[in-house]
Amino acid sequence: MRTRLIERAREGDDAAFGELVDLDGDLCYSIAYRILRDPERAQDAVQQAFLLAWRELPRLRDPDSFGPWLHRLLVNACYEELRRHRRWSTHIRVLPVDGPGGPDPMVSVDDRDALDRAFRRLSPEHRAVFVLHHHAGHPLAEVADIVGAPVGTVKSRLHYAT
């Protein structure tokens, strides 16, 4: 089903691509938000990633690799957002969130502040590895493929980040 959607999208079916956006958009946004810690920039990164995916999809040979490929585009879009953002501000705007995604009572205010501060000090590459592995659940080998680094580097980044 998903493979067929990817094939149709690759052939230019924008409705099929729309279904892929519906299927993958939430996870992409979730990853981008956790790397960027900023909802608006996360939205921008997701847009960039999907638009690039639409443009480049005809070149994707193996439909089964669509997920990691899309996440690679997304991570690069996040890097670009961070690189650009770093130039004018180090203040990451973290908006209050409600509902299911809201603050977890398990995390105390002190813990949250400490984690926020620590996370902001991480490089984009460390953030990406951390989020892709711990949040998106990608195995290390897949993370390595997505971020374009050897598995050993990914392990070391992950160790540093945690």
Added chain:
Amino acid sequence: MNTPHDPDAILAAWLEEGPTALPEPTRRAIAVATRTTDRSRRPFWMPQRRPMMNTYARLAVAVVAIAIAVGGAAYFLTPAGGKTGGPPTASPSLVPSPSALPSATSTATAAPTPTILAQQGSVFPGRYVTAFQPSLTITIDREVQHRCAPGFQCQGSINVNQAAWLDLEFGQPRIEVFINRVDKVNDPAHPGSLIDPPADLAAWIASRPGVTVITPPKGVTVGGLPGTQVDVTVGGKDVSIGPIPGVTDIGSGFAAGSTNRCIVVKVNGHQVLITLGAQDPFAASMAELQPLVDSIVWN
């Protein structure tokens, strides 16, 4: 109440916090861009992410549409009007579409009296007094149409509006105007130290390691004052210029790999650096931003 102390559990819980659903306006923006993007052409355009109409906007559109319809009907139904015949045709931008506002293409006119620019957020066409010192007024007009999808109402973004720093951006991929006062620059001879900016700041910037001049310095006029303009590209490392007055945690500079147009103007004894940047083809983007630079008035 028991507080968990397992670091892994705390980390996992913290990581799960935050939004998990892609906002609907972003989905729609992607859908519109997908439908209208030619895969074989580069670069592609992309609409901004907020094509949503709020209630007031809907009402405003309805009022404008009714006014146009009534006005048009009155014109064509009166004996003196409509000599060329036919009822008014509906504007394409009023064709119902899920969330689109009528395009603001070329309808923007500068307000006679400038309004105060917000510190952050969206900005629409108009004339604005900024917080920048020396006092600076700008007119934002067609820049908001940069990469704006047909049928969408697009806007610019105010990243920063402070006394020594103004940063505006438009579209996605972006074109950007970054204006900062340069009271001090980094001392190349003594890293970590600051010095007064050189008299020819543009030449000094052009001579920074990692900076390559692509268009030599030339004289320009900004807001009636003489300035120097130079186009530069930056190599693999960020190039730092100096601090931004009143800002403690970050300075001005150029991002690695970027291409920028730098305009240095001396205003009331202050060196002001105007940097234009873009992710799109450079020349076309500069042409889009030039009207905004031309609109600058030093008060």
